[in-house]
Amino acid sequence: MSDITPELVRHLASLSRIDLHDEEVTSLTSELGQIVESIAKVQEVATDDVVATSHPIPLQNVSRPDEVGETLTQEQALSNAPDSADGRFRVPAILGGEQ
Amino acid sequence: MSGIVGLTAAQLAERLGAGEVSSVEATSAHLDRIAAVDGDVNAFLHVSDHALEVARSIDDRRAAGEELGPLAGVPLAIKDVLVTTDMPSTSGSRILEGYMSPYDATVVARSRAAGLVPLGKTNMDEFAMGSSTEHSAFGPTRNPWDLSRIPGGSGGGSAAAVAAFEAPLALGSDTGGSIRQPAHVTGTVGVKPTYGAVSRYGSIALASSLDQVGPVSRTVLDAGLLQDIVQGHDRFDSTSLTTQWPSMAEAAREGARGDVLDGLRVGIVRQLGGEGFQAGVRQRFTETVEMLQAAGAEVVEVDAPHFEYAVAAYYLILPAEASSNLAKFDSVRFGLRVEPAGATSEQMMSATREAGFGPEVKRRIILGTYALSSGYYAAYYGSAQKVRTLIQRDFSAAFAQVDVLVSPTAPTTAFPLGERVNDPLAMYLNDVTTIPANLAGIPGISVPIGLAPEDSLPVGLQIMAPAYRDDRLYRVGAAVEALVENALGGTLISRAPALGGAR
Numbered sequence: 001m002s003d004i005t006p007e008l009v010r011h012l013a014s015l016s017r018i019d020l021h022d023e024e025v026t027s028l029t030s031e032l033g034q035i036v037e038s039i040a041k042v043q044e045v046a047t048d049d050v051v052a053t054s055h056p057i058p059l060q061n062v063s064r065p066d067e068v069g070e071t072l073t074q075e076q077a078l079s080n081a082p083d084s085a086d087g088r089f090r091v092p093a094i095l096g097g098e099q
Numbered sequence: 100m101s102g103i104v105g106l107t108a109a110q111l112a113e114r115l116g117a118g119e120v121s122s123v124e125a126t127s128a129h130l131d132r133i134a135a136v137d138g139d140v141n142a143f144l145h146v147s148d149h150a151l152e153v154a155r156s157i158d159d160r161r162a163a164g165e166e167l168g169p170l171a172g173v174p175l176a177i178k179d180v181l182v183t184t185d186m187p188s189t190s191g192s193r194i195l196e197g198y199m200s201p202y203d204a205t206v207v208a209r210s211r212a213a214g215l216v217p218l219g220k221t222n223m224d225e226f227a228m229g230s231s232t233e234h235s236a237f238g239p240t241r242n243p244w245d246l247s248r249i250p251g252g253s254g255g256g257s258a259a260a261v262a263a264f265e266a267p268l269a270l271g272s273d274t275g276g277s278i279r280q281p282a283h284v285t286g287t288v289g290v291k292p293t294y295g296a297v298s299r300y301g302s303i304a305l306a307s308s309l310d311q312v313g314p315v316s317r318t319v320l321d322a323g324l325l326q327d328i329v330q331g332h333d334r335f336d337s338t339s340l341t342t343q344w345p346s347m348a349e350a351a352r353e354g355a356r357g358d359v360l361d362g363l364r365v366g367i368v369r370q371l372g373g374e375g376f377q378a379g380v381r382q383r384f385t386e387t388v389e390m391l392q393a394a395g396a397e398v399v400e401v402d403a404p405h406f407e408y409a410v411a412a413y414y415l416i417l418p419a420e421a422s423s424n425l426a427k428f429d430s431v432r433f434g435l436r437v438e439p440a441g442a443t444s445e446q447m448m449s450a451t452r453e454a455g456f457g458p459e460v461k462r463r464i465i466l467g468t469y470a471l472s473s474g475y476y477a478a479y480y481g482s483a484q485k486v487r488t489l490i491q492r493d494f495s496a497a498f499a500q501v502d503v504l505v506s507p508t509a510p511t512t513a514f515p516l517g518e519r520v521n522d523p524l525a526m527y528l529n530d531v532t533t534i535p536a537n538l539a540g541i542p543g544i545s546v547p548i549g550l551a552p553e554d555s556l557p558v559g560l561q562i563m564a565p566a567y568r569d570d571r572l573y574r575v576g577a578a579v580e581a582l583v584e585n586a587l588g589g590t591l592i593s594r595a596p597a598l599g600g601a602r
Contacts, residue, residue: 004469012468016422017429018461019449031523032466038524039411039479045489046482053487055308055338056294056540057566062337076201082436089431091444 004033100264100593103128108173108267108321109348115161115172122154122161122172126216129174133218133265135599141240142250142260144179145186146219153216160214169348170324171214176266178257179220180227181312182301183207186217190303191225191235191253194428194435194455204301205336206270206312206329213328218266221256225457226425227277227305229253230529233520234459241516242285244556244595248513251281257315258285263598268325269315274305275413276509276533278313282545283508283559286591288576289315290322291533293566294540295340297326298333306420307338309413309537317592319546319577320355323347326569342567350570354577361395363575366501370406371532377511379551383558384507387548390582391505401500403493406535408486413534414527415470415483422467425460428452462523491539494565503575504563506532508545512556532561542569544576547591548583557591 006029013020020028074087083090103111103125114120130150137143147153157172182188182200189195203211211217224234232240232255240255242248243263250259257269258281271278273291282289290313297312304310314325326347333339353359367388372381392398430436430451437450456464470479497504509532519525536543545559560579564571584590 008469009465012465012472014449015472016464016468017426017445017448017452018456018464019446019453020461021453024458024461028462028465031462032469034524035414035462035466035527036469039414039483042408042411042415042482042486043478045405045408046485050485050488052481052484053491054484056487056491056538057338057340059295059338059340064334072201077432079201080198080433082430082434091431092438092442092447094444096443096446 004029004036104132104264106267107318108170108316108324109318111173111267112170112324122157122216123151125172126150126154126174126218129218129266136263137265139241139246139598140243140259140263140265141238142221142256142263142265143176143219144189144222144237144256147186147217149185150174150216150218157214157216168213168328170328173215173268174218174266175210175215176218176221176257176260176269177207178254178269178271179223180272180303181207181270182303183217183220186220188220188303190227191223191237192455192457192460193236194451196435198433200301202301205298205333207301209329210270215268215328221254221260221269223256224253225460226303226421227253227272227274228421228459228463230276230280230526231516231520232256233516234457236457239516242513243598244286245513248515248556249284251284251513253277254281254315258282258287258289261315261317262287262592262595267317268321270312270325270329271315272302272310272312273537274309275417275530275537278315279533279543279545279559279561280509280530282315284513284557286547286557286595287315287317288319288322288544288546289313290326290544290572291536291542292326292330292569293340293542295338296342296344296542296569297330298336298339300333300335304424306417307424308420309417311537319544319573319580320348320351323351323573345570347570347573350573351577354574355581357394357578357581359574360391360578363396363503364501365391365396365398366401366497366504367398368403368406368497368504368506369400370403371506375510376507377551379553380507380511380558383549383551384560387560387579387583388505390586391579394582399501401497401504403497403535405486405489405493409490409535409538410527410531412483412486412490413530413538414466415479416487418463418467419470419480420467422464422471425464428455459523487538490535494535494539494541498565502564503571506561508532508559508561512551512554512558536563541566542572544572546576546579546583548579549587549591550594
């Protein structure tokens with residue numbers, strides 16, 4: 001059996017910054033349980049002697065000349081912001097009252 | 100399909116070049132077609148309101164004697180995962196509803212520079228997570244062959260748009276089959292190029308080690324003409340290859356002559372067939388292989404023992420990368436913001452992501468967060484990366500024996516809308532044939548080969564080649580296309596239902 005519990009799903013949702021409803025926690029617990037059971041088989045063949053691949057076609061030290069190119073203007077960068085002020089993105093308080 | 104919208108991109112380009120048709124006429128014809136059939140198909144999330152203006156400027160430049168590119172004046176549909184400055188880009192998600200990008204994706208910029216006329220943005224599963232477009236926040240696209248069935252996914256909108264003659268060409272993206280599987284179920288052509296062959300700059304990232312942008316069309320030549328425009332190095336994408344690519348259109352023209360099949364070594368992957376594959380899909384696949392043999396190809400079975408672990412590895416790697424890529428949707432710099440009274444920034448982010456993401460996106464973000472968690476990382480994500488190495492080795496061993504590998508592009512024809520949308524595992528297994536190519540970074544194409552006898556729905560042949568050998572795919576793909584057309588006495592797509600009240 002998989003180790004996916006409602007508590008774990010709530011913890012993962014909090015790490016992912018998704019405020020799940022209780023019904024979503026219930027359905028995700030059962031769905032993720034099934035999915036994890038079926039994908040855990042990767043461990044069968046992933047032995048110590050096999051190296052990991054992160055990118056299919058590895059490139060190394062990709063760089064370009066350090067020159068100023070075309071960049072977005074401040075106005076463009078802020079054009080989709082839900083809220084902004086004085087040329088900056090604006091957000092509500094970072095810390096709550098009890099913090 | 101008759102008239103301008105029935106022309107392939109290559110035919111239309113020729114008439115545009117000869118002055119027999121103007122871009123305004125071609126663009127109007129496609130806009131009229133969209134108006135007539137897209138209420139049924141729902142391939143488009145947004146139709147451009149200035150396509151005619153762009154078309155007129157191409158006509159003016161041509162009239163002024165300017166030397167234009169081979170596809171100048173030809174209309175193009177663009178998957179909504181690609182950002183555009185003149186149309187909203189949502190990636191099928193509520194969290195990006197109305198988002199207007201301050202820059203164009205490189206493939207869009209190159210298409211515009213080549214004189215293609217963007218018609219609109221096509222529907223897709225939210226953030227390209229899905230195989231049916233049913234996970235779009237804006238309603239599913241319907242398959243033009245049977246409106247009660249899925250058009251494939253995630254790029255169901257682009258495939259349905261070309262299958263329904265709403266556009267001759269489209270751009271798509273393929274992370275685990277999102278270009279090839281929709282091509283299979285809609286009787287069209289789709290190509291996933293070699294990883295890094297086409298820039299992903301401005302493609303809203305799903306899984307960065309798997310995503311690849313590519314062409315969607317009704318013929319292999321048309322796909323090649325579009326790949327010629329969008330391929331090549333882009334300094335804005337650090338995974339972009341500096342390879343000098345040959346012309347894929349030229350490869351397709353060569354392939355259509357057929358002699359490429361004589362002596363071609365073709366491998367059938369034992370693990371991509373048999374049980375779980377629909378009888379009619381297997382039948383059309385076997386017939387096509389027999390046609391290849393009759394044309395002189397040497398066909399052998401090859402073994403890829405680790406392919407049975409591909410889906411499992413993919414559904415660890417993809418969610419892990421997606422959970423990281425989608426962290427940027429935090430309601431600070433762009434997108435939806437939901438701000439409960441008195442909320443802190445963090446509470447605002449959690450409320451926004453709860454409201455803005457659909458169920459499949461939440462499922463994969465949570466799964467990816469799990470796979471990357473301390474204590475699980477080595478067992479899941481680390482193991483999946485090792486499987487990736489094993490799959491690459493399987494491909495290397497296979498390509499030591501053969502020039503190309505073939506399989507059915509997907510195990511079944513288009514399934515009914517609603518059938519698998521609440522069964523994530525069943526939906527995931529649909530990608531079993533296409534995922535290995537993404538894990539290994541190699542190119543793949545889907546070419547229509549006929550209709551399954553039991554349901555009269557399209558079946559595609561997937562052809563895979565070693566990395567960097569996209570030209571071989573186009574050569575062999577065009578040869579297969581010619582064989583199939585010859586056997587059917589016409590193109591498969593000409594058998595698609597008329598749509599627009601005529602059915």
